[in-house]
Amino acid sequence: MTARALLVLAGLLGAILATSPALAERLIVSVSNHRVTVTPNYAGEELVLFGSVERDADTPPGRTNYDLVVTVVGPRADMVTRRKERRFGIWINSDYRQFLQVPTYLALFSNRPFDQIASPEVQRRQQLGLNNVLLMQRVSGDYADVVPDDVFRSAFVRLRTEHGLYREETSAVTFLTPTLFRTTIPLPAEVPIGTYNVEIKLFTDGALVTKADTAFEIVKVGFEQFVANTARQNGLAYGLVTAAMALMTGWMASIVFRRD
Template sequence: MRRRATCSAIGLALLLGAAFIADDARAEHLIVSVSNHRVTVTPNYSGEELVLFGSIERDGDTPIPRAGYDLVVTVSGPRIDMVTRRKERRFGIWVNADSRQFLKVPAYLSTFANRPLDKIAAPDILRRQQLGLNNVLLTQRVGPDYADVVAGDPFRRAFIRLRTEQGLYRENTSAVTFLTPTLFRTGIPLPAEVPIGTYTIGIKLLADGALITKTETAFEIVKVGFEQFVATAARQHGLLYGVATACMGLMAGWMASIVFRRD
């Protein structure tokens, strides 16, 4: 009896192993690349657009979904702390009435897709996978707590609106183009005000409303020339940089007083 039970357990294990192997053999894989992995910011930098391109690699037994693939690309820049303030008119003047602090949120955030997100997947999947500006995790300090809030929160909406107006947050659901059923490309616009740092590109492949696979790549934005020298001096020699800046201000004021002095 024990021997029969042991044989049954071994058979079940072999069956599960074969199922996992078959499932892996049918899995799709993403191969992606970006046109430039290192963007240099010079004094005359006015923005740039990178190109992300890639392909969906399939094994011979893996069919293309009848409705085709969907692709969502999320570009996330360096994380910083920011504050959003709400102003109110009191006694005829505008004053800061309330504020909300956002903790370690992306300084740059963009979402690109091949069609509207609500056509790609159900709301719970979009939220779970953080697809779209309304679904990305934006941690806030709410009193003594730290948490994300609902998409309709006024501070959250105002924060996304302000970053969008600056060109640092964007969502374009027609930016991903499928050149063939398995080849795709999209542009990544970088405004002139883009912050320096490391940027992560997350690519998620979906079909029939479900996530199939995902991958990541990255690029870096750096300053070069005199701007890099100033930034490095301010970061590594803060005291000397402050003294030098103050002396330059005093010198400029003294020279202006001589030039515009009335005799």
């Protein structure tokens, strides 16, 4: 590379650095447990997310009006929501909507309502709140998200919320000091297995300042893990053993309850 080319490259880098905003804050975060084990008597758990806002010399003096949004996303999967109708006295599935690679667990926590943190445009862009989270669907041969009050989308979110797998809490993040914060992440008994990504976004005066990421994992152990591995890796053997156990149970029940 010639000296002239080096000078041009240095000038371009200088211009990029000059126009890039300096990060005046950064987030230091962690969770109380990075590996949650699911045993046969698992009944749910709560993790604690805690952290701090690290300020530097570029931070405007006196700036402490921070807002925090925590988004927890579990493993993704395809799911279906069905609509039932009563016809001739019988409830049947009349229509359905397929949701593509959506979170099996989704939680959004903040220190105050989202509409007090940012404008509607920023909320949509940063996906603040369940109504703004992108839930890709197959709609009439197309792939898109739909309006929040769509009947299938609303039913999907409602059903996940009733099982504790989708949640939105706008007073769950607590600032212990102007820069220290904490929140809890509830995990219900039927929590899906897999890796959970946690994104923490820091706002001030309606604008995103910085963000950080962490993660934790939920795994099965013991007999449940053995059964899950067998079903996944040896499907035929698992099916045969399950059928044999069902036949054995039925035979034993017929003996116990046999009338002489």
